[in-house]
Amino acid sequence: xxxxxxKQLHERLWSAAVQLRANSGLKLNEISEPIxxxxxxxxxxxxxxxxxxxxxxxxxxxxxxxxxxxxxxxxPDHYKSKGVLFLPEIATYSYLMSLPGSENIGxxxxxxxxxxxxxxxxxxGVLPRDYESLHRTPGENSQILITLLKxxxxxxDDIEGDAFGExxxxxxxxxxxxxxxxxxxxxxxxxxxxxxxxVIEPYHGKIFDPACGSGGMFVQSANFVKxxxxxxxxxxxxxxxxxxxxxxxxxxxxMNLAIHGLSGKIAEVNSFYTDxxxxxGAFDFVLANPPFNVxxxxxxxxxVIDPAKIKGDPRYYLGLPITGKGEISNANYLWMQMFxxxxxxxxxxxxxxxxxxxxxxxxxxxxxxxxxxxGMVDVIISVGTNMFMNATLSCTLWFFDKRxxxxxxxxxxLFINAQDVFTPIDRAHSEWTDEQIQEIASIVRRYxxxxxxxxxxxxxxxxxxATLEEVRTNDYSLNPGRYVEIVEKEMSGVDFDARMKELMxxxxxLTTEAHNLERKIKDDWKTII
Numbered sequence: 001x002x003x004x005x006x007k008q009l010h011e012r013l014w015s016a017a018v019q020l021r022a023n024s025g026l027k028l029n030e031i032s033e034p035i036x037x038x039x040x041x042x043x044x045x046x047x048x049x050x051x052x053x054x055x056x057x058x059x060x061x062x063x064x065x066x067x068x069x070x071x072x073x074x075x076p077d078h079y080k081s082k083g084v085l086f087l088p089e090i091a092t093y094s095y096l097m098s099l100p101g102s103e104n105i106g107x108x109x110x111x112x113x114x115x116x117x118x119x120x121x122x123x124x125g126v127l128p129r130d131y132e133s134l135h136r137t138p139g140e141n142s143q144i145l146i147t148l149l150k151x152x153x154x155x156x157d158d159i160e161g162d163a164f165g166e167x168x169x170x171x172x173x174x175x176x177x178x179x180x181x182x183x184x185x186x187x188x189x190x191x192x193x194x195x196x197x198x199v200i201e202p203y204h205g206k207i208f209d210p211a212c213g214s215g216g217m218f219v220q221s222a223n224f225v226k227x228x229x230x231x232x233x234x235x236x237x238x239x240x241x242x243x244x245x246x247x248x249x250x251x252x253x254x255m256n257l258a259i260h261g262l263s264g265k266i267a268e269v270n271s272f273y274t275d276x277x278x279x280x281g282a283f284d285f286v287l288a289n290p291p292f293n294v295x296x297x298x299x300x301x302x303x304v305i306d307p308a309k310i311k312g313d314p315r316y317y318l319g320l321p322i323t324g325k326g327e328i329s330n331a332n333y334l335w336m337q338m339f340x341x342x343x344x345x346x347x348x349x350x351x352x353x354x355x356x357x358x359x360x361x362x363x364x365x366x367x368x369x370x371x372x373x374x375g376m377v378d379v380i381i382s383v384g385t386n387m388f389m390n391a392t393l394s395c396t397l398w399f400f401d402k403r404x405x406x407x408x409x410x411x412x413x414l415f416i417n418a419q420d421v422f423t424p425i426d427r428a429h430s431e432w433t434d435e436q437i438q439e440i441a442s443i444v445r446r447y448x449x450x451x452x453x454x455x456x457x458x459x460x461x462x463x464x465x466a467t468l469e470e471v472r473t474n475d476y477s478l479n480p481g482r483y484v485e486i487v488e489k490e491m492s493g494v495d496f497d498a499r500m501k502e503l504m505x506x507x508x509x510l511t512t513e514a515h516n517l518e519r520k521i522k523d524d525w526k527t528i529i
Contacts, residue, residue, distance in 0.1 A: 006163060009154065010170045013039075016151035017171070023144055024134045032175045033248065035148075037113065037128040039171065040255045042152050043164040044085045044116065045093035049157065051084045076119050083261060085123075088115045097149055105142040105149075106132035122263065126254045165219065165260045172214050172256070177429070187213060188289040188352065189387055191432035192397075193220040196287055196350035198441035199379060199399055203228060204237045205284025208342050210271040211335070212242030215253035217287035219260050240264025241283070243271045272305050272334060279342040280314050286342050286349035286400075290335040293354050296328025305331060315341045318370045321363040332357040333367045340376060340400055348378075349400040355382075358396055358478040361519065369476045372468065375410045376400045379444055382480040384419035386430045394419065396480070399444075411468040414447045415480040416440060417461065460485050 017035050021028055055078055076086035089095055091112040099108055113127040135141040155167070169190060176187035197220045204225075209217045218240045225237050240257070242264060244250050250268050257264055267276035296305045305328045307320055316337045323329045332354060339349040358380070360368070371377055378401035385394045404410055418440050422430040432440075443463050446456035458464045464483045466474075474482045 006166060010167060012154060013151060013167065014171065014174055016148055017174075020134065020144055020148060023140075026134065028175060028178045031134065032171075033128040033251065034131055034134065036168065036171060036252060036255060037131075038109075038148060038152050039164075039168055040127070040259055041091075041096075041109075041112065041116075042093055042155050043168075043259050044087060044091075046155070046157050046159065046164070047084050048079065048087045048092070051079055051082045055079070055082070080120075085116060085258070086119045088119060091115045093149075093153065097153060101142060101146060103142065104132070104138060105145040106134065106138075109145065123254065123258065126251045128251070168256060168259050169216070169219070172216075172252070188216050189431060190216065190220070191437060192289075192352065192383070192387060193217055193287075194434070195381075195432065195437050195440060196352075196397065197221055197224045198437055199397075199444050200285055200287065200348040200350040202238060202285045202287075202348075206239045206241065206282065207285045207287060208241045208277070208279060208283040209286070209288050210243040210279070210338055210342075211288050211290040212244045212253055212266060213249055213289070215242065215256040215264075215266075217289075218242065218253075218262060218264055219256060221285070221287065222260060222262055234261075235263060241277050242266040243269050243274070243276055245270045271338065272331070273309050275313070275315060279338075281341070281344050283342045284344060284347050286339045286347070287351065288335070288339060288349075289352040290331075292332065292395075293356065294331035296323075296331075304328075305334070310334070317341055318367045319363065321367060323363070329363060330357075330360065332360070333364045336371070336398070337367070340371065343400065343402050345405075346403045347400075348403065349398075351398055353396050353398050355394060355396050355479075356515075357398075358480075365476060368478065371400075372413075372471055372476055372478070375405060375468070376402055377413050377478065378404055378409065379414045379416065379447070380478050380480055381416040381418050381440065382484075384422050384430065386428060387422070387432075392428070396478075398478075409448070412465050413468075413471060413478070414444065414463065414465050415478075415483040416443055416463045417480050417484040417486065 017028075017031065020026075020031055020035070024031065055074065059074075079086040090108070096105070096108060096112060099105060109131040110129045113129050113131075117123050117125070117127055131145060132138070132141060134144055155164075172187050173189070193216050196217070202221045202224060207218065207221050209215075212218070221238060221240075222234045225234050226232070229237060231237065240262065242253065244253065244266060245268065247268060250266055253266055265277070267274075269276050294304060296303065296307065298304050307322060307326065307328055310316060310320065316334060318333075318337055318340075321329045321331075321333045328334070335351070336353070336357075339351055343349055357364070357368075377398070379397075379399035381397040381399075383395050383397060385392050387395070401409075421432065421436050421440060423433050423436065424430050442453070443456075443459075446453045447463075447465060449456070456465070461484065464485075466483045470483070471478070
């Protein structure tokens, strides 16, 4: 299937989801799980039928095994040994498609999901079973589902698993775009994740994401291994561990892994309080996009993060970001310590962070100083606006690298300005192409002096290697704008939109710095009076 054909298929399938919303009166966030469940069901059916043909062909021609004994009848284990979910007859897509309109289709799909979970215990409690509630009238509900089943039956039976993964990820992205801030809780744009993975290079080892959302970090890690490995047995190369507090997000993540042929352990916990996998020093890689700027108390003065519950937790080994009132000021530096502490002596971490964290003051600054002085902060990349589905603000990508200890990079940090690198999707959203991702990642590879790469050189307006002393001179700021000299570009009608986007990114950074200074002045003034 060509790229253009895939794009057309994605759009046709998404139109079916939009039609469901129009006919049912439900919000998109209420139909996201049922829709993703039907995509999963079609994927499972296609793989099951392919393997069924292969197994029958292998067994045909003789009723006896090589030992001379009569062959055992086919069992679910025959399918599972091929890495495929076993589907009872009532859970096959063809069975559901054959049901007459007079049947309760919602109940039939619920039973199909239940049967799949019964035969494949790894999915217990994961698949959606609320297909009778898409419409209040049973007859209307069945008609909506019949239409959906027919639409998803457009997915050809010869489609590859990667293409199914693309459909699933396309839907995740569209749901995130439509749901606004709530959608962003579980979906990180694919191009952002791809760059994170390209920089940390998770060829082999244990990967941890304590804010795993829909599991996109795991999927892109597997794709990286697949692209750089001689084996298609990806799960022999990496082990996946995630934590997530949202039940719905966990179900989405587990379906996402399954649809990509992956498996992993995902714990339903509040990561601030619970370390489900005894993470300290246990992981080769950490990838994450944690919630930004979570305060210790919400606007109603209710405790969100109780410092008493996390005091003494070895994950927060550099201290707690506590205010003068004894409250958690901001969770950004809790997350960062969670990532850093999870790494083994050769570990790397890549994560998305709010711009404000680069210059945060008070207790957060003291933690940042310890991180910088320890030499673990390896790369900081500033990202332009509109890269996320649910926010126009820019962000920063941080990378820790414990394996640089003892190397020439030990007391240096690479700063990259990527705010002017983007490809517009529409007026409100941008992304990086694969070529742009490689353009940015190649700077990091040159900085690391990786085999086959050209010698690194600072590039005005793009990248700069700063020494520890330079960072100290800049009051331990990790804002790339402090180090990378911005090149003024000649204005033209052709690049006006791009230039405005750059200027807005610079303005956002300066505004953030101004607000941070205002808060610092206020805090200092309080101590004086």
